[in-house]
Amino acid sequence: MNSIDSHLPFxxxxxxxxxSALVVVRVRNIVHAGFWLLPCFLGVAGLYALLQAHFFVVVQVLIYVGAILVLMLFALMLTQDVMNPNKPQTNRMSLPIGVFCIVFAAGVAAILTGHQWVNSNAVILPANVQTRQLGQALIGEYALPFEIASVLLLAALVGAIVLAKSEKEPAPLPLPTLAALPDSKPE
Amino acid sequence: MNLSDFLVVSSLLFMIGAYGAFTRKNAIAVILSIELMLNAANLNFLSFWRFLHPSSMEPQIFVLVGITLAAAEAAVGLAVILNIYRDFGTINVDEISLLKG
Incomplete structure (x- = not known):
């Protein structure tokens, strides 16, 4: 069986x-929720490291922590004045949905632990070989999904810029008249 | 640690994200919760890859596309929310009910 022996890191x-995910969904101050996402993403990166998905540890830290979280914090700080952190931040369905989520998670966990998974005995390749294989797959066999993802990301970013741009163009600055220019006569 | 342990962690993470997405009032907090759910999905993919098919490439490609989708979703969602903030002066999803019949 190809299981992972390190229990404590897991x-x-x-x-x-x-x-930290629980703190993210429960804390009242929305900026704190944004910052608590950081240990959550780092924990997921640690789980990727335990799974020996070396490339995705780096991608998780770079993309999620480096890019997405910074984007979120920007948006949080641009709009943080509208939600009073002293009022409850959840709607009135909080309790029934919480119970539903707990029951659903318990059911899923029971099914998943009850199932007899047949682990593969194939050896996990070291990081350099694995990453080289992934890169070769991305420019070879899986070039189409890669390109579709790139075009999708480009389209989404252009769309985000168009959406976030204010509709009214700012008024152009009046050109300085000749009389207002400083006198630059040579001595 | 076996496959089911990782799957349990990822399903718990998904349900925490779903709870946040259903109950939060702040629209940006809803997007934060959706990011948690996307993380859970990626964790699921990589767990299955590690334990069941370590020699196949598809799960890793899926995770890469999933991370791209998460970035695109965050960018577009935050742009929409900034627009809503500019027009309505609020990002409380309970108060934005123009489409309510």
Whole structure:
């Protein structure tokens, strides 16, 4: 069986991920929620490291922590004055949905642990070989999904810029008249 | 640690994200919760790859496309929310009910 022997790192990373995710969905101050996303993403990166998905540890830290989280924090800080952090931040369905989520998660967990998974015995390749294979797959066999993802990202970014741009063009600055220019007569 | 442990962690993460997406009032907090759910999906893909098919490339490609989708979703969603903030002066999803019949 190809299982992972390190229990303590798994427990630490799971606790970090799930604990900070709970803080993200429950904390009242929305900026704090944004910052609590950081340990959550880092915990997921740690779980990727335990799974020996070396490339995705780096991608997780670079893209999620470096790009998406910074984007979120920008938007949070541009709009943070509209939500009073002293009022409840959840709607009135909080309790029934919480119960539903707990029941659903317990059911899914029971099914998943009850199922007999047949682990593969194939050896996990070291990081350099794995990453080289992924790169070759992205420019070879899987070039089409890669290109579709790139075009999608480009279209989404252009659309985001168009949406976020204010509709009214700012008035152009009046050109300085000749009389207003400083006198630049040579001595 | 076996496949089911990772799957349990990822389903818990998904349900925490779903709880946040259903109950949060702030639209940006809803997007934060959706990011949690996307993370859970990626974790699921990589767990299956690691334990069931370590020699196949598809799960990693899926995760790469999924991360791209998450970035695109965050960018467009935040742009929409900034526009809503500019027009309505609020990002409370309970108060934005123009489409309510």
């Amino acid at each position: 427990l630490i990373m799971s606790a970090l991920t799930l604990g």
